[in-house]
Amino acid sequence: MSLVIIGSVAFDTIETPYGRRERIVGGSGTYCALAASFFTKPKIVGVVGEDFPEETIDLFKERGIDLQGLKMESGKTFHWEARYGHDPNQRTTIKTELNVFENFKPILPPEYRSADIVFLGNIDPDQQEDILAQVKHPKLTAMDTINLWIAGKPASLLRVLESVDIFFANEEEIKMLAKEANLIKAGKELLSQGPSLIVMKKGEHGALVLGKDFVFGALAYPCEEVIDPTGAGDSFAGGFLGYLDKVKSFDEKAIRKAGVFGSVMASFVIEDFGINRFKSLSLSEIETRYNQFKKLVSF
Numbered sequence: 001m002s003l004v005i006i007g008s009v010a011f012d013t014i015e016t017p018y019g020r021r022e023r024i025v026g027g028s029g030t031y032c033a034l035a036a037s038f039f040t041k042p043k044i045v046g047v048v049g050e051d052f053p054e055e056t057i058d059l060f061k062e063r064g065i066d067l068q069g070l071k072m073e074s075g076k077t078f079h080w081e082a083r084y085g086h087d088p089n090q091r092t093t094i095k096t097e098l099n100v101f102e103n104f105k106p107i108l109p110p111e112y113r114s115a116d117i118v119f120l121g122n123i124d125p126d127q128q129e130d131i132l133a134q135v136k137h138p139k140l141t142a143m144d145t146i147n148l149w150i151a152g153k154p155a156s157l158l159r160v161l162e163s164v165d166i167f168f169a170n171e172e173e174i175k176m177l178a179k180e181a182n183l184i185k186a187g188k189e190l191l192s193q194g195p196s197l198i199v200m201k202k203g204e205h206g207a208l209v210l211g212k213d214f215v216f217g218a219l220a221y222p223c224e225e226v227i228d229p230t231g232a233g234d235s236f237a238g239g240f241l242g243y244l245d246k247v248k249s250f251d252e253k254a255i256r257k258a259g260v261f262g263s264v265m266a267s268f269v270i271e272d273f274g275i276n277r278f279k280s281l282s283l284s285e286i287e288t289r290y291n292q293f294k295k296l297v298s299f
Contacts, residue, residue, distance in 0.1 A: 001139070002043065003245040004112045005032050006131055007121025007234070008101060009046040009070065013081035013094075014273060018227045023079065024274035025056050028121040028144065031231035034278045035238025035265040037063035038286055040245040042238075043112050045069035045131075047104045049077040059279065068109045073100040088229040088270075089203045108134045117245050119237060120164070122146045125156040132163055140250055142166035142241060144233070150177050162194035168237050170201045184210070197255065199240065199262075201233045209259050214252060218259040219296055221267035221289065228273045232266040239265030264289050 007029025013022050029046045036042040043066040050072065060067055078101035081094040106127055114136050120128040120143040128143060135141075141164040149157050150173060157177065161167060167190060171183055178186035187198045187210040200208040206220040240262035247254050264286055271277045 001040070001116040001245045001248050002114075003036055003040055003117045003119065003241055004043045004045065004069070004108070004115040004135075005029055005036065005119045005121065005238070005241075006045040006069075006106050006128075007032055007119075007123065008078055009044070009048050009052070010078040010080055010101070011051075012230060012274060013079070014084070014228055014230055015082070016084040016088075016226075016228055016273075017086055018225070019273070021228075021273045025053065026080070026230060026274055027078065028231075028234045030056075030275060031234035031269065032119060032121065032238035032241075033060070033065050034063060034275055035235040035269070036242030036245070037065055037238075038265070038281070038283060039239070039242035039261070041066065042242065042245075043069055043115065045106050045108060045112065047071045047073055047078075047100050049073060049075045049100045052077045059275075069106075069112055075100045077101075082230070084229060088226040091229075106131055116140065117142070117241055119241055120144065120160070121234070122149070125149050125153050125160050128160045129156065129163075132160070140165050140241075140244065142168060142237070144168040144237060145173060145177075147173060147176065158193060161190065164195055166197045166199060167195045168199045168201065168233070168240075170203070170233065174198065174200055183208075199237075199259070201236060203229070203232070206263055207236060207259060209255060211252075211255075216256050216259055218263045219293065220263060221293065222296075223267060223270065226270045229270050230274070231269050235269040236262035236266040239263075260290060260293050261286075264293060 008027035010027035011023040012026035041064040076099040079097040122144045178189040180186035198210045209216040240258045243258045243261040
């Protein structure tokens with residue numbers, strides 16, 4: 001099978017109680033693709049500026065990520081700055097500089113259009129809709145979003161939602177889009193809009209996978225220190241979809257395991273700033289933590 005990921009490849013300036021890092025590599029597409037690369041060989045669609053580091057391009061290649069869809073344009077790479085307090089679930093955006101991302105129009109290379117799994121990162125829903133028009137009969141489509149699009153383009157977002165199989169979003173986004181205060185009611189409302197699954201990202205409380213006839217909860221790994229929570233949700237999606245691409249199955253058993261592997265990948269990325277943890281992560285560490293997750297819920 002094959003997995004195509006469309007999202008931002010960016011620089012982040014991050015401040016947490018554990019320190020500050022200037023212009024480190026981030027972006028939804030980056031985190032998702034790196035997490036997925038431990039299970040499959042994902043393809044990434046995005047744009048960077050001339051200032052993007054060659055060492056990160058080399059890392060992508062080392063991880064087996066297909067870069068035909070990653071374009072380099074004249075100008076600067078998308079830059080986002082944020083500050084986290086002692087509660088890792090709360091952050092304040094300080095600055096957003098779109099740069100080359102502002103005029104980015106994702107065009108899928110011909111080889112990408114027959115992908116089995118397509119993941120639409122949290123980009124403009126109009127662009128998400130354009131991408132869906134470019135793909136040919138994918139077996140699974142998934143999407144993510146952010147509050148900006150829920151508030152600014154709800155009609156466009158709901159049109160995309162009608163056409164995808166899986167919707168990844170956090171609690172706040174799900175309640176906001178469904179206009180419902182109760183999370184389960186909100187999830188069921190969004191299920192009625194078209195998707196087969198709603199994956200509710202709950203931060204330090206894990207994730208809840210809600211289907212039309214089943215529900216599955218994945219714990220978050222008990223961490224004493226969350227160094228940098230940036231990219232945890234995107235890493236969850238990467239682990240989730242990367243595992244499904246690896247096993248070539250979308251049945252309930254595979255979905256449940258995918259939820260756990262998503263939590264595993266999210267638990268690793270928060271242990272260091274940016275993508276640093278993925279640079280040293282091994283398959284044996286992933287397998288060990290997966291088994292630790294199994295013990296957490298055995299009774």
